[in-house]
Amino acid sequence: MFPxxxxxxxxxxxxxxxxxxxxxxxxxxxxxxxxxDASALESYLELLHDLEAAARRAFETGVPADQAGSKYAxxxxxxxxxxxSSDYYQRAFGAWERELRGNL
Numbered sequence: 001m002f003p004x005x006x007x008x009x010x011x012x013x014x015x016x017x018x019x020x021x022x023x024x025x026x027x028x029x030x031x032x033x034x035x036x037d038a039s040a041l042e043s044y045l046e047l048l049h050d051l052e053a054a055a056r057r058a059f060e061t062g063v064p065a066d067q068a069g070s071k072y073a074x075x076x077x078x079x080x081x082x083x084x085s086s087d088y089y090q091r092a093f094g095a096w097e098r099e100l101r102g103n104l
Contacts, residue, residue: 002082051093066093
């Protein structure tokens, strides 16, 4: 499932997932969805890294989060990600914009 960034600090989410993945054996228990192994967590991190790169590009070029999020699409190579709401991309970009502005 696509992460809900409504009240998150995106870099913290990525950093924590990287720490979990660095452990010898890992089973990730998400708030929603199935249990995930290291392979699934690697896919999740690829998504988080892609979101970060896109959000940073938007921020650096002055594109507002709502606009950038509405144009974002998960690359096909990263698979299909279920969203609870159609505005989840905008939320993700908004969270990154807040963090990059230092509004934590």
